[in-house]
Amino acid sequence: MSENKNVANSFNEVVIGLEIHCQLTKLKTKLFCGCSSDYRGKEPNSNTCQICLGHPGSLPKPNRMAVNLAVMAGIALNSDISRRTSFYRKNYFYVDMGKNFQISMYETAGMSTICERGHVDINVGPKLKRVRITRIQLEEDPARLVHLGPIDLSPFTLVDYNRAGMALLEIVTEPDLSSPREARLLLQKLRSIMEHIGAYDGGLEGAMRCDANISIKGGTRVEIKNISSFKEVEKALNFEVSRQKSLLMKGLAVARETRHWDEIRKVTISLREKEAEHDYRYFPEPDIVPLDLDEEFVASIKAKMPELPDARAGRFVKEYGIPQYDALVLTADKGIADFYEESVNLYGDPKTVSNWLMGDVLGVLHDKGLELEEAKIAPATFAEMLDMIRKGLISGKIGKIILPEMVASGKKASQIVHEKELNRISDRDQLVKIAEEVFAENSKAVDDAKVDEKAAHFLVGQIMKKTRGKGDPKMVNDVVKEMLQKNKAG
Numbered sequence: 335m336s337e338n339k340n341v342a343n344s345f346n347e348v349v350i351g352l353e354i355h356c357q358l359t360k361l362k363t364k365l366f367c368g369c370s371s372d373y374r375g376k377e378p379n380s381n382t383c384q385i386c387l388g389h390p391g392s393l394p395k396p397n398r399m400a401v402n403l404a405v406m407a408g409i410a411l412n413s414d415i416s417r418r419t420s421f422y423r424k425n426y427f428y429v430d431m432g433k434n435f436q437i438s439m440y441e442t443a444g445m446s447t448i449c450e451r452g453h454v455d456i457n458v459g460p461k462l463k464r465v466r467i468t469r470i471q472l473e474e475d476p477a478r479l480v481h482l483g484p485i486d487l488s489p490f491t492l493v494d495y496n497r498a499g500m501a502l503l504e505i506v507t508e509p510d511l512s513s514p515r516e517a518r519l520l521l522q523k524l525r526s527i528m529e530h531i532g533a534y535d536g537g538l539e540g541a542m543r544c545d546a547n548i549s550i551k552g553g554t555r556v557e558i559k560n561i562s563s564f565k566e567v568e569k570a571l572n573f574e575v576s577r578q579k580s581l582l583m584k585g586l587a588v589a590r591e592t593r594h595w596d597e598i599r600k601v602t603i604s605l606r607e608k609e610a611e612h613d614y615r616y617f618p619e620p621d622i623v624p625l626d627l628d629e630e631f632v633a634s635i636k637a638k639m640p641e642l643p644d645a646r647a648g649r650f651v652k653e654y655g656i657p658q659y660d661a662l663v664l665t666a667d668k669g670i671a672d673f674y675e676e677s678v679n680l681y682g683d684p685k686t687v688s689n690w691l692m693g694d695v696l697g698v699l700h701d702k703g704l705e706l707e708e709a710k711i712a713p714a715t716f717a718e719m720l721d722m723i724r725k726g727l728i729s730g731k732i733g734k735i736i737l738p739e740m741v742a743s744g745k746k747a748s749q750i751v752h753e754k755e756l757n758r759i760s761d762r763d764q765l766v767k768i769a770e771e772v773f774a775e776n777s778k779a780v781d782d783a784k785v786d787e788k789a790a791h792f793l794v795g796q797i798m799k800k801t802r803g804k805g806d807p808k809m810v811n812d813v814v815k816e817m818l819q820k821n822k823a824g
């Protein structure tokens with residue numbers, strides 16, 4: 335047993351590098367043609383043209399806005415922006431690309447991808463960790479493949495070209511990540527950055543995907559394909575860490591291969607042995623001239639850079655006086671940060687807003703498995719609820735009771751309170767009557783309360799329980815105090 339433990343300890347160092355594919359969903363059109371980038375939910379193979387289907391003779395034209403966003407991403411990730419870059423054909427034979435090559439950028443002698451050598455910092459607990467970015471490149475998304483059930487058991491593959499040609503930004507990291515959790519934090523950070531530069535809409539299915547290279551230090555590297563979100567990346571990598579460790583502990587070798595993350599069964603499955611890079615036979619795309627990005631152009635993009643998550647978190651601490659921890663949680667998602675600022679503008683009291691937003695709203699979203707963008711609650715209704723609590727119209731407890739429905743339905747707090755008859759009891763006579771019942775049922779606590787404040791709290795609690803949290807807390811306290819005094823005197 336103890337020997338096994340020692341073996342396990344020697345496999346503790348995990349090495350992870352990521353290749354993130356982020357769709358530039360804020361663009362109106364695809365990367366090389368005029369087809370809409372809003373392909374989700376459309377009839378399969380209806381959002382296509384000769385260019386994104388790759389018909390012979392069709393001429394791709396790079397989307398200028400995509401180039402601008404790639405440069406913005408490069409600046410946001412502290413990268414060198416290449417003066418000259420060009421597109422290549424990455425040749426491969428697979429059903430998701432009818433023309434048998436993908437147009438992508440490539441790093442080769444004398445030529446670089448659009449951005450190289452950057453870094454991004456992530457907060458791992460209280461520590462800041464720097465992850466190096468190897469390169470950033472633009473490429474076209476392949477068609478979407480649809481399987482019946484798990485990929486390895488499906489009797490057929492359906493191909494939908496609506497997605498083909500979508501602008502993808504590929505961001506490649508150095509193998510600087512040392513746990514599945516760090517991988518999730520990195521993806522979250524990149525997502526927030528991409529949202530802040532206006533490249534990407536959070537919450538769109540499959541808009542940010544990643545491939546991961548993972549090994550146990552000194553062991554063979556395995557590539558995991560098709561991880562669809564930052565929520566899945568941690569699960570997929572945790573599974574893979576256990577799988578590789580258990581092989582190594584049995585004295586078996588880890589095969590160098592490409593594996594697929596199956597979200598439903600929560601396992602990685604072997605797809606194929608890793609192909610070497612020269613198999614792709616990259617060669618320059620003859621239909622697109624190289625892009626020259628002169629200093630003036632890069633300076634003009636720099637001048638237009640919006641506020642990024644780190645700077646925004648710093649501003650939240652300074653401007654709103656909230657702890658850094660709160661600021662980091664809130665700015666990890668642009669939607670949440672925007673929601674926060676709007677709510678503070680409406681309600682004031684930044685710390686109360688952040689407590690309710692981080693503790694309660696995010697808790698409800700987590701329970702329901704929703705992103706804020708999918709929820710119906712708006713800053714205005716949220717601020718109104720907080721205001722009702724401040725004015726004593728409802729208790730904080732009632733606020734917590736109605737919040738899940740506000741998130742799900744978008745209804746106003748006042749409406750839910752009315753519908754559920756949750757109105758606060760501030761009828762003094764009614765509260766006195768309930769208090770008399772409680773006093774009669776708890777005579778020992780009433781005696782104890784003369785010397786022990788805890789017993790008085792207990793009585794208040796019992797009354798609140800009988801009112802199902804609707805009693806006006808201040809009035810209940812007053813009633814109990816008065817009755818105890820009367821009792822003492824009598």
Ligand SMILES: [Zn+2]
Pocket residue numbers: 364367368369381382383384385386387499
């Ligand atoms: Zn097209």
